[in-house]
Amino acid sequence: MDTEIIKLEKESREGIFGRADLEKLIRAGEIIKKGGLVAFPTETVYGLGGNALDPEASKKIYEAKGRPSDNPLIVHIAEWDAVRKIAKEIPEDAEKLAESFLPGPLTMVLKKTDIVPAETTGGLDTVAVRLPSNRIARALIREAGGYVAAPSANISGRPSPTEVKYVIEDMMGRIPAIIDGGEGEIGLESTIIDMTISPPQVLRPGFITSEMLSGVLGRDIQIDSAVINADSKQPPRAPGMKYRHYAPRGELVIVEGNDDAVISKINELIAEDRRGGFKTGVMSCDENGNRYNADVIKLTGPFGDQKAAAHRLYSLLRSFDDEEVSRIYAESFSSDGFGAAIMNRLLKAAGHRVIRV
Numbered sequence: 001m002d003t004e005i006i007k008l009e010k011e012s013r014e015g016i017f018g019r020a021d022l023e024k025l026i027r028a029g030e031i032i033k034k035g036g037l038v039a040f041p042t043e044t045v046y047g048l049g050g051n052a053l054d055p056e057a058s059k060k061i062y063e064a065k066g067r068p069s070d071n072p073l074i075v076h077i078a079e080w081d082a083v084r085k086i087a088k089e090i091p092e093d094a095e096k097l098a099e100s101f102l103p104g105p106l107t108m109v110l111k112k113t114d115i116v117p118a119e120t121t122g123g124l125d126t127v128a129v130r131l132p133s134n135r136i137a138r139a140l141i142r143e144a145g146g147y148v149a150a151p152s153a154n155i156s157g158r159p160s161p162t163e164v165k166y167v168i169e170d171m172m173g174r175i176p177a178i179i180d181g182g183e184g185e186i187g188l189e190s191t192i193i194d195m196t197i198s199p200p201q202v203l204r205p206g207f208i209t210s211e212m213l214s215g216v217l218g219r220d221i222q223i224d225s226a227v228i229n230a231d232s233k234q235p236p237r238a239p240g241m242k243y244r245h246y247a248p249r250g251e252l253v254i255v256e257g258n259d260d261a262v263i264s265k266i267n268e269l270i271a272e273d274r275r276g277g278f279k280t281g282v283m284s285c286d287e288n289g290n291r292y293n294a295d296v297i298k299l300t301g302p303f304g305d306q307k308a309a310a311h312r313l314y315s316l317l318r319s320f321d322d323e324e325v326s327r328i329y330a331e332s333f334s335s336d337g338f339g340a341a342i343m344n345r346l347l348k349a350a351g352h353r354v355i356r357v
Helices: 019-033 055-065 080-085 092-101 135-143 164-171 210-217 259-275 286-291 306-322 339-349
Strands: 004-007 038-040 047-051 074-076 106-111 126-130 177-180 191-194 201-204 251-256 280-284 296-299 327-331 354-356
Touching (some): 019 038, 019 047, 019 135, 019 177, 047 055, 047 135, 092 210, 164 306, 251 339, 259 280, 259 327, 286 296
Parallel strands (some): 004 177, 106 191
Antiparallel strands (some): 038 047, 106 126
Protein backbone atom coordinates (compact mmCIF):
# COMPACT_ATOMS: atom_id res chain seq x y z
CA MET A 1 0.00 0.00 0.00
CA ASP A 2 1.22 3.51 -0.84
CA THR A 3 1.07 5.95 2.08
CA GLU A 4 0.58 9.66 1.41
CA ILE A 5 2.34 12.11 3.78
CA ILE A 6 0.04 15.13 4.18
CA LYS A 7 2.16 18.03 5.41
CA LEU A 8 0.35 21.01 6.89
CA GLU A 9 1.64 24.56 7.19
CA LYS A 10 2.84 25.88 10.55
CA GLU A 11 -0.25 28.13 10.82
CA SER A 12 -2.53 25.11 10.60
CA ARG A 13 -0.87 23.62 13.66
CA GLU A 14 -2.24 26.65 15.52
CA GLY A 15 -5.71 26.16 14.07
CA ILE A 16 -5.52 28.83 11.36
CA PHE A 17 -6.30 26.79 8.25
CA GLY A 18 -5.53 28.08 4.79
CA ARG A 19 -7.54 26.91 1.78
CA ALA A 20 -4.90 24.36 0.68
CA ASP A 21 -4.70 22.77 4.14
CA LEU A 22 -8.48 22.65 4.49
CA GLU A 23 -8.63 20.75 1.21
CA LYS A 24 -6.02 18.31 2.53
CA LEU A 25 -8.08 17.72 5.70
CA ILE A 26 -11.25 17.23 3.65
CA ARG A 27 -9.41 14.63 1.56
CA ALA A 28 -8.13 12.88 4.69
CA GLY A 29 -11.65 12.88 6.12
CA GLU A 30 -12.95 11.23 2.95
CA ILE A 31 -10.40 8.43 3.39
CA ILE A 32 -11.84 7.72 6.84
CA LYS A 33 -15.44 7.99 5.63
CA LYS A 34 -14.68 5.35 3.00
CA GLY A 35 -13.27 2.92 5.56
CA GLY A 36 -9.57 3.82 5.38
CA LEU A 37 -7.14 4.86 8.10
CA VAL A 38 -5.33 8.16 8.64
CA ALA A 39 -2.68 8.93 11.25
CA PHE A 40 -3.04 12.41 12.75
CA PRO A 41 -1.59 14.61 15.49
CA THR A 42 -3.20 15.31 18.87
CA GLU A 43 -1.96 17.27 21.87
CA THR A 44 -0.84 13.98 23.45
CA VAL A 45 0.54 11.58 20.82
CA TYR A 46 -0.24 10.78 17.16
CA GLY A 47 -3.44 8.77 16.68
CA LEU A 48 -4.34 6.12 14.10
CA GLY A 49 -7.84 7.07 13.02
CA GLY A 50 -10.67 5.11 11.45
CA ASN A 51 -14.47 5.41 11.41
CA ALA A 52 -15.51 4.41 14.95
CA LEU A 53 -18.97 3.36 13.80
CA ASP A 54 -17.66 1.01 11.10
CA PRO A 55 -16.66 -2.41 12.48
CA GLU A 56 -14.48 -3.11 9.44
CA ALA A 57 -12.51 0.09 10.02
CA SER A 58 -11.88 -0.91 13.62
CA LYS A 59 -10.63 -4.29 12.42
CA LYS A 60 -8.22 -2.47 10.10
CA ILE A 61 -6.87 -0.47 13.05
CA TYR A 62 -6.13 -3.64 15.01
CA GLU A 63 -4.51 -5.17 11.93
CA ALA A 64 -2.34 -2.13 11.16
CA LYS A 65 -1.09 -1.97 14.75
CA GLY A 66 -0.83 -5.70 15.35
CA ARG A 67 -2.99 -4.97 18.40
CA PRO A 68 -5.06 -7.57 20.34
CA SER A 69 -8.73 -7.07 19.45
CA ASP A 70 -9.88 -7.16 23.10
CA ASN A 71 -7.98 -3.91 23.76
CA PRO A 72 -10.62 -1.14 23.47
CA LEU A 73 -10.25 1.82 21.12
CA ILE A 74 -10.95 5.44 22.11
CA VAL A 75 -13.64 7.27 20.12
CA HIS A 76 -12.59 10.85 19.34
CA ILE A 77 -15.24 13.53 18.88
CA ALA A 78 -15.03 17.19 17.82
CA GLU A 79 -17.81 18.61 20.06
CA TRP A 80 -19.00 17.42 23.46
CA ASP A 81 -22.64 17.21 22.32
CA ALA A 82 -21.62 14.42 19.92
CA VAL A 83 -21.24 12.11 22.92
CA ARG A 84 -25.03 11.80 23.21
CA LYS A 85 -25.21 9.65 20.09
CA ILE A 86 -22.74 7.05 21.37
CA ALA A 87 -23.37 7.04 25.16
CA LYS A 88 -26.62 5.84 26.77
CA GLU A 89 -26.39 8.27 29.66
CA ILE A 90 -24.10 11.14 30.65
CA PRO A 91 -23.70 11.24 34.45
CA GLU A 92 -23.66 14.66 36.12
CA ASP A 93 -20.03 14.04 37.09
CA ALA A 94 -19.13 13.54 33.42
CA GLU A 95 -20.70 16.89 32.56
CA LYS A 96 -18.68 18.55 35.34
CA LEU A 97 -15.43 17.05 34.04
CA ALA A 98 -16.26 18.02 30.47
CA GLU A 99 -16.87 21.61 31.55
CA SER A 100 -13.55 21.73 33.42
CA PHE A 101 -11.18 19.78 31.17
CA LEU A 102 -12.54 19.50 27.63
CA PRO A 103 -11.33 19.92 25.00
CA GLY A 104 -8.22 18.32 26.46
CA PRO A 105 -6.33 15.13 27.38
CA LEU A 106 -9.16 13.37 29.24
CA THR A 107 -11.00 10.22 28.13
CA MET A 108 -14.24 9.18 29.84
CA VAL A 109 -15.63 5.64 29.82
CA LEU A 110 -19.43 5.59 29.48
CA LYS A 111 -22.15 3.02 28.75
CA LYS A 112 -22.35 2.71 24.96
CA THR A 113 -25.33 2.84 22.63
CA ASP A 114 -25.93 0.14 20.04
CA ILE A 115 -24.55 2.36 17.28
CA VAL A 116 -20.99 1.72 18.52
CA PRO A 117 -19.84 -1.70 17.27
CA ALA A 118 -18.27 -4.27 19.57
CA GLU A 119 -15.22 -4.24 17.29
CA THR A 120 -14.50 -0.68 18.46
CA THR A 121 -14.99 -1.34 22.18
CA GLY A 122 -13.11 -4.62 22.44
CA GLY A 123 -16.41 -6.41 23.05
CA LEU A 124 -17.27 -4.27 26.09
CA ASP A 125 -20.63 -2.57 26.71
CA THR A 126 -18.82 0.67 27.40
CA VAL A 127 -17.22 3.25 25.11
CA ALA A 128 -14.16 5.42 25.82
CA VAL A 129 -14.73 8.98 24.56
CA ARG A 130 -12.26 11.82 24.10
CA LEU A 131 -12.51 15.40 22.82
CA PRO A 132 -8.95 16.48 21.91
CA SER A 133 -7.79 20.09 22.13
CA ASN A 134 -5.59 19.83 19.04
CA ARG A 135 -7.36 21.80 16.31
CA ILE A 136 -6.03 19.68 13.46
CA ALA A 137 -7.46 16.60 15.15
CA ARG A 138 -10.86 18.22 15.66
CA ALA A 139 -10.99 19.51 12.07
CA LEU A 140 -10.20 16.02 10.76
CA ILE A 141 -12.83 14.43 13.02
CA ARG A 142 -15.48 16.78 11.65
CA GLU A 143 -14.50 16.03 8.05
CA ALA A 144 -14.49 12.29 8.82
CA GLY A 145 -18.08 12.25 10.07
CA GLY A 146 -17.67 13.10 13.74
CA TYR A 147 -16.60 9.78 15.31
CA VAL A 148 -13.01 8.60 14.88
CA ALA A 149 -11.60 5.59 16.73
CA ALA A 150 -7.92 6.24 17.31
CA PRO A 151 -5.32 4.43 19.37
CA SER A 152 -1.72 5.65 19.17
CA ALA A 153 -0.22 5.43 15.67
CA ASN A 154 2.49 2.86 16.38
CA ILE A 155 3.06 -0.86 16.12
CA SER A 156 1.50 -2.40 19.22
CA GLY A 157 3.93 -2.54 22.12
CA ARG A 158 6.30 0.13 20.76
CA PRO A 159 6.63 3.62 22.29
CA SER A 160 3.81 5.88 21.14
CA PRO A 161 4.88 8.43 18.51
CA THR A 162 5.05 12.12 19.42
CA GLU A 163 6.89 12.98 16.19
CA VAL A 164 5.73 12.20 12.66
CA LYS A 165 9.03 10.47 11.76
CA TYR A 166 8.15 7.63 14.13
CA VAL A 167 4.63 7.35 12.69
CA ILE A 168 6.23 7.01 9.27
CA GLU A 169 8.66 4.40 10.63
CA ASP A 170 5.82 2.21 11.96
CA MET A 171 2.93 2.90 9.58
CA MET A 172 4.45 3.54 6.13
CA GLY A 173 2.90 1.06 3.72
CA ARG A 174 0.26 -0.01 6.27
CA ILE A 175 -2.24 2.87 5.96
CA PRO A 176 -3.36 5.28 3.19
CA ALA A 177 -2.28 8.59 4.80
CA ILE A 178 -0.31 10.27 7.57
CA ILE A 179 -0.90 13.93 8.52
CA ASP A 180 2.27 15.74 9.56
CA GLY A 181 1.08 18.25 12.16
CA GLY A 182 4.24 18.79 14.17
CA GLU A 183 5.24 17.46 17.57
CA GLY A 184 2.81 16.48 20.36
CA GLU A 185 2.63 19.06 23.13
CA ILE A 186 2.11 16.78 26.16
CA GLY A 187 3.80 13.57 25.04
CA LEU A 188 1.76 11.01 27.03
CA GLU A 189 -1.68 9.61 26.27
CA SER A 190 -4.83 11.02 27.87
CA THR A 191 -6.03 10.25 31.37
CA ILE A 192 -8.82 7.65 31.26
CA ILE A 193 -11.56 7.73 33.93
CA ASP A 194 -14.39 5.19 34.27
CA MET A 195 -17.64 7.10 34.76
CA THR A 196 -19.82 3.96 34.87
CA ILE A 197 -18.98 3.27 38.52
CA SER A 198 -19.28 5.30 41.72
CA PRO A 199 -17.00 6.83 42.67
CA PRO A 200 -15.37 7.13 39.23
CA GLN A 201 -11.97 5.46 38.90
CA VAL A 202 -8.85 6.30 36.89
CA LEU A 203 -7.96 3.48 34.50
CA ARG A 204 -4.93 5.21 32.98
CA PRO A 205 -3.13 8.16 34.59
CA GLY A 206 -2.22 11.15 32.46
CA PHE A 207 -1.73 14.91 32.43
CA ILE A 208 -5.05 15.45 34.20
CA THR A 209 -4.26 13.96 37.60
CA SER A 210 -6.41 12.21 40.19
CA GLU A 211 -6.00 15.27 42.40
CA MET A 212 -7.34 17.54 39.65
CA LEU A 213 -10.31 15.23 39.07
CA SER A 214 -11.02 15.05 42.81
CA GLY A 215 -10.96 18.84 43.01
CA VAL A 216 -13.74 19.13 40.44
CA LEU A 217 -15.89 16.24 41.67
CA GLY A 218 -15.47 16.97 45.37
CA ARG A 219 -14.55 13.41 46.32
CA ASP A 220 -11.52 11.18 46.35
CA ILE A 221 -10.71 9.62 42.95
CA GLN A 222 -8.50 6.54 43.05
CA ILE A 223 -6.37 4.83 40.40
CA ASP A 224 -7.45 1.26 39.58
CA SER A 225 -5.05 -1.23 41.19
CA ALA A 226 -4.78 -3.06 37.84
CA VAL A 227 -2.86 -0.04 36.50
CA ILE A 228 -0.05 -0.73 38.95
CA ASN A 229 -0.33 -4.50 39.39
CA ALA A 230 1.76 -6.27 36.76
CA ASP A 231 0.02 -9.61 37.40
CA SER A 232 -3.58 -8.49 37.00
CA LYS A 233 -5.70 -11.11 35.17
CA GLN A 234 -8.79 -8.93 34.68
CA PRO A 235 -9.94 -8.06 31.14
CA PRO A 236 -8.73 -4.61 29.99
CA ARG A 237 -11.38 -1.95 30.68
CA ALA A 238 -9.38 0.69 28.82
CA PRO A 239 -6.33 0.97 26.54
CA GLY A 240 -2.99 0.31 28.19
CA MET A 241 -4.25 -1.82 31.09
CA LYS A 242 -3.37 -5.36 30.08
CA TYR A 243 -0.51 -5.65 27.63
CA ARG A 244 3.11 -4.56 27.64
CA HIS A 245 3.30 -1.16 26.02
CA TYR A 246 5.65 1.66 25.13
CA ALA A 247 8.69 -0.62 25.00
CA PRO A 248 11.97 0.05 23.17
CA ARG A 249 13.69 -2.85 21.44
CA GLY A 250 16.49 -2.89 24.01
CA GLU A 251 15.92 -4.33 27.48
CA LEU A 252 14.81 -1.53 29.84
CA VAL A 253 15.30 -1.65 33.64
CA ILE A 254 14.28 1.00 36.17
CA VAL A 255 16.65 1.58 39.08
CA GLU A 256 15.06 3.15 42.16
CA GLY A 257 16.61 4.64 45.29
CA ASN A 258 18.63 7.66 46.41
CA ASP A 259 20.78 9.35 43.76
CA ASP A 260 24.19 8.09 44.81
CA ALA A 261 23.02 4.48 45.20
CA VAL A 262 21.18 4.54 41.85
CA ILE A 263 24.15 5.98 39.98
CA SER A 264 26.55 3.49 41.57
CA LYS A 265 24.28 0.52 40.75
CA ILE A 266 23.68 1.61 37.15
CA ASN A 267 27.40 2.10 36.53
CA GLU A 268 28.04 -1.35 38.00
CA LEU A 269 25.46 -2.87 35.63
CA ILE A 270 26.92 -0.94 32.70
CA ALA A 271 30.37 -2.39 33.42
CA GLU A 272 28.91 -5.92 33.44
CA ASP A 273 27.05 -5.28 30.19
CA ARG A 274 30.14 -3.88 28.51
CA ARG A 275 32.07 -7.05 29.37
CA GLY A 276 29.22 -8.97 27.74
CA GLY A 277 29.49 -6.89 24.57
CA PHE A 278 26.22 -4.98 25.02
CA LYS A 279 25.72 -1.35 24.01
CA THR A 280 24.35 0.51 27.02
CA GLY A 281 22.12 3.51 27.54
CA VAL A 282 20.92 5.58 30.48
CA MET A 283 17.88 7.82 30.83
CA SER A 284 18.65 10.42 33.47
CA CYS A 285 17.69 13.86 34.76
CA ASP A 286 19.92 16.68 33.52
CA GLU A 287 21.79 17.00 36.80
CA ASN A 288 23.01 13.37 36.85
CA GLY A 289 23.82 12.84 33.17
CA ASN A 290 27.57 13.31 33.42
CA ARG A 291 27.86 10.81 36.28
CA TYR A 292 27.12 7.76 34.11
CA ASN A 293 29.54 5.68 32.03
CA ALA A 294 27.02 4.46 29.44
CA ASP A 295 27.59 4.49 25.68
CA VAL A 296 24.44 6.62 25.19
CA ILE A 297 22.97 9.04 27.73
CA LYS A 298 19.56 10.68 27.23
CA LEU A 299 18.36 13.51 29.45
CA THR A 300 14.73 13.80 30.61
CA GLY A 301 15.02 17.42 31.76
CA PRO A 302 15.72 19.14 35.09
CA PHE A 303 15.15 17.08 38.23
CA GLY A 304 11.48 17.18 39.21
CA ASP A 305 10.27 18.73 35.93
CA GLN A 306 7.48 16.27 35.18
CA LYS A 307 6.18 18.09 32.11
CA ALA A 308 9.61 18.03 30.45
CA ALA A 309 10.08 14.33 31.27
CA ALA A 310 6.65 13.39 29.92
CA HIS A 311 7.17 15.42 26.76
CA ARG A 312 10.48 13.67 26.04
CA LEU A 313 9.80 10.13 27.30
CA TYR A 314 8.63 8.35 24.15
CA SER A 315 11.05 10.16 21.86
CA LEU A 316 13.93 9.20 24.15
CA LEU A 317 12.85 5.54 24.20
CA ARG A 318 12.62 5.60 20.38
CA SER A 319 16.03 7.27 20.08
CA PHE A 320 17.68 4.39 21.98
CA ASP A 321 16.37 2.16 19.19
CA ASP A 322 17.79 4.57 16.60
CA GLU A 323 21.22 4.12 18.20
CA GLU A 324 20.81 0.32 18.57
CA VAL A 325 21.17 0.33 22.36
CA SER A 326 20.53 -3.16 23.79
CA ARG A 327 20.56 -2.46 27.56
CA ILE A 328 18.84 0.65 28.95
CA TYR A 329 18.71 1.85 32.56
CA ALA A 330 16.29 4.54 33.70
CA GLU A 331 16.16 6.58 36.86
CA SER A 332 12.81 6.41 38.63
CA PHE A 333 10.36 9.32 38.95
CA SER A 334 8.18 10.51 41.79
CA SER A 335 4.66 9.09 41.46
CA ASP A 336 3.04 12.28 42.75
CA GLY A 337 0.73 14.20 40.41
CA PHE A 338 1.67 13.89 36.73
CA GLY A 339 4.54 11.61 37.81
CA ALA A 340 2.03 8.77 38.22
CA ALA A 341 1.49 8.82 34.44
CA ILE A 342 5.22 8.86 33.71
CA MET A 343 5.87 5.91 36.03
CA ASN A 344 2.89 4.02 34.61
CA ARG A 345 4.35 4.26 31.08
CA LEU A 346 7.91 3.58 32.22
CA LEU A 347 6.89 0.48 34.19
CA LYS A 348 4.96 -0.82 31.17
CA ALA A 349 7.94 -0.15 28.92
CA ALA A 350 10.23 -2.02 31.31
CA GLY A 351 7.86 -4.94 31.74
CA HIS A 352 7.86 -3.99 35.46
CA ARG A 353 11.58 -4.76 35.78
CA VAL A 354 12.68 -2.63 38.75
CA ILE A 355 15.86 -2.78 40.86
CA ARG A 356 15.58 -1.08 44.25
CA VAL A 357 18.83 0.00 45.91
